[in-house]
Amino acid sequence: MRAANLPGVLPWSGTSGSFTLHDLTPALLIGSIVLLVSVAAVRLSLKSGLPSLLIYLGIGLAIGEAGPFIQIRFDSNELTQVLGYAALILILSEGGLSTKWEGVRHSVAPAAVLSTVGVITSVAVVAVAARFILHFDWNTALLVGAILSSTDAAAVFSVLRRVPLPRRITGMLEAESGFNDAPVVILVTALAVRSANPAEAEGWLTLALKAVVELGVGAAIGLAVGWAGGQFMRRAASGSSGLFSIGVVALTVLAYAAAASVHASGFIACYLAALVLGNLRLPHGPAVLGLSTALGWLAQIGLFVLLGLLASPEKMGDQLVRAIVIGLVLLLFARPLSVFLSVSPFRLGWRDQVFLSWAGLRGAVPVVLATVPLTLGAKNVDWIFELVFVLVVIFTIVQAPTLPWVAQRLGIVEDYRSLDLSVEATPLEELRAELIQVTVGPASRLHGVEIFELRLPEGANVTLVVRGGKGFVPENNAVIRRGDQLLIVATAEVRSRAEKRVRSVSQHGRLAGWRDGSGKK
Numbered sequence: 264m265r266a267a268n269l270p271g272v273l274p275w276s277g278t279s280g281s282f283t284l285h286d287l288t289p290a291l292l293i294g295s296i297v298l299l300v301s302v303a304a305v306r307l308s309l310k311s312g313l314p315s316l317l318i319y320l321g322i323g324l325a326i327g328e329a330g331p332f333i334q335i336r337f338d339s340n341e342l343t344q345v346l347g348y349a350a351l352i353l354i355l356s357e358g359g360l361s362t363k364w365e366g367v368r369h370s371v372a373p374a375a376v377l378s379t380v381g382v383i384t385s386v387a388v389v390a391v392a393a394r395f396i397l398h399f400d401w402n403t404a405l406l407v408g409a410i411l412s413s414t415d416a417a418a419v420f421s422v423l424r425r426v427p428l429p430r431r432i433t434g435m436l437e438a439e440s441g442f443n444d445a446p447v448v449i450l451v452t453a454l455a456v457r458s459a460n461p462a463e464a465e466g467w468l469t470l471a472l473k474a475v476v477e478l479g480v481g482a483a484i485g486l487a488v489g490w491a492g493g494q495f496m497r498r499a500a501s502g503s504s505g506l507f508s509i510g511v512v513a514l515t516v517l518a519y520a521a522a523a524s525v526h527a528s529g530f531i532a533c534y535l536a537a538l539v540l541g542n543l544r545l546p547h548g549p550a551v552l553g554l555s556t557a558l559g560w561l562a563q564i565g566l567f568v569l570l571g572l573l574a575s576p577e578k579m580g581d582q583l584v585r586a587i588v589i590g591l592v593l594l595l596f597a598r599p600l601s602v603f604l605s606v607s608p609f610r611l612g613w614r615d616q617v618f619l620s621w622a623g624l625r626g627a628v629p630v631v632l633a634t635v636p637l638t639l640g641a642k643n644v645d646w647i648f649e650l651v652f653v654l655v656v657i658f659t660i661v662q663a664p665t666l667p668w669v670a671q672r673l674g675i676v677e678d679y680r681s682l683d684l685s686v687e688a689t690p691l692e693e694l695r696a697e698l699i700q701v702t703v704g705p706a707s708r709l710h711g712v713e714i715f716e717l718r719l720p721e722g723a724n725v726t727l728v729v730r731g732g733k734g735f736v737p738e739n740n741a742v743i744r745r746g747d748q749l750l751i752v753a754t755a756e757v758r759s760r761a762e763k764r765v766r767s768v769s770q771h772g773r774l775a776g777w778r779d780g781s782g783k784k
Contacts, residue, residue: 297322297568301318301319316563323571323574347569347634352516352519357556357562358437359538360538360540360555366434370435373606374439377439381439381443382446384605385593388596388601389408392588392597397588403643406647407589409454410629411625415625427676428670444530449528450474451632455635478531480527481528485531488536489539492517497546504551505550508555512555518536567627582649594623594658602619614673621665699758703769709743709765710743710744712743713739713741713742717768719761726751728749729750
């Protein structure tokens with residue numbers, strides 16, 4: 264089959280290189296098929312234990328120039344970097360909007376240290392190994408270490424979604440993946456510029472101060488845009504949940520653009536703005552989360568397929584040995600040491616540290632960052648994209664399927680989180696009230712509890728129980744059963760307390776909080 268050409272890289276039709284209406288139909292045909300296959304691939308991902316990113320990369324390779332199917336020719340590092348950054352903005356936005364502050368607040372400090380001290384440690388260890396084992400020059404060795412130092416939340420949580428880990432672990436992984444992109448992007452860009460123009464390179468102390476300023480200013484802009492934008496959206500709330508959701512997502516993009524326009528870190532600004540917006544209890548919360556999640560999935564699919572298109576299978580074999588050597592150093596030395604130095608002061612147990620070390624999956628971010636030195640003209644690194652690509656694929660295959668097993672062997676799985684207790688809150692702005700929907704899992708200790716034994720705070724009450732597809736208004740002595748769905752109405756002021764109380768009873772049973780009779784321990 265003759266190779267098709269993507270616009271902007273090689274001519275799609277004719278010699279002008281322009282994208283015309285004639286080109287739209289095949290582009291839509293290919294794009295829609297890829298999306299449908301990617302959606303169907305999620306089921307395969309769940310069954311195999313492999314992150315869906317590997318399947319999306321495989322789709323990209325299959326329809327690429329060397330693949331057996333459509334054979335699309337694509338070789339633009341610049342376009343990949345631009346689209347990759349755009350996708351990362353949407354992925355960070357979804358991560359921030361879906362992260363609950365209560366779940367990560369105790370993990371912010373160790374995650375921040377892991378995203379800075381841990382990154383530096385990882386870069387140093389990988390660079391030393393690359394210098395003395397593979398004989399890279401120092402700048403190239405540091406560049407490889409920096410590119411590989413960022414973990415990927417999408418890869419980790421696509422595997423751990425069904426593993427009942429302690430909140431301290433999931434919160435730390437969430438926060439780390441949101442924080443570490445920003446310093447890593449700064450470091451990779453600085454090292455790539457140093458490699459491209461050694462005479463114009465800035466000193467290490469200058470670079471360190473510049474990074475601190477960029478991160479600080481970016482964080483301040485993100486927090487400000489998130490808070491001010493939330494107040495604006497609350498006052499300008501539209502009756503259309505769809506329009507409101509678009510406005511919230513646009514604010515996270517605005518935070519990135521505002522920070523980047525003053526040469527601050529746009530990624531940290533985007534993530535923090537989304538984190539603030541996601542915890543302001545804005546109207547249309549479920550709709551906002553639904554849109555951001557959909558955009559995040561779309562960004563992931565498009566990004567990984569694009570990276571698969573850019574990769575050159577014929578060049579990967581040459582990088583196999585290098586990728587395995589660097590990957591082993593990263594997995595067995597760099598990541599464990601960075602975790603130990605970063606979280607030990609926070610008295611995290613050795614089991615948690617071992618799991619954090621094994622759960623440091625690499626994904627889209629390192630592969631996207633591998634295009635940075637190529638676009639900036641760094642010398643003698645034309646092989647770096649294939650090296651990173653091969654390393655990410657091999658070690659994702661090694662680590663991802665074993666993560667649930669490692670968690671079980673380390674004994675850090677929490678039984679009560681396997682109860683499948685799900686809680687969703689929907690704000691009713693005009694009434695200053697909220698609806699809390701509770702699904703009782705098959706092993707939840709809510710089973711057998713009578714409604715009055717929940718001891719919900721004043722201002723909250725169970726108003727409906729759905730059992731076997733039929734709903735009824737419960738009496739105080741109605742008994743909760745497995746599989747029930749409870750609808751709790753609560754005032755905005757006590758919603759959080761009511762939700763905590765339900766979770767507490769689900770975990771500890773009817774005697775939870777018996778000492779003070781208030782539902783609190």
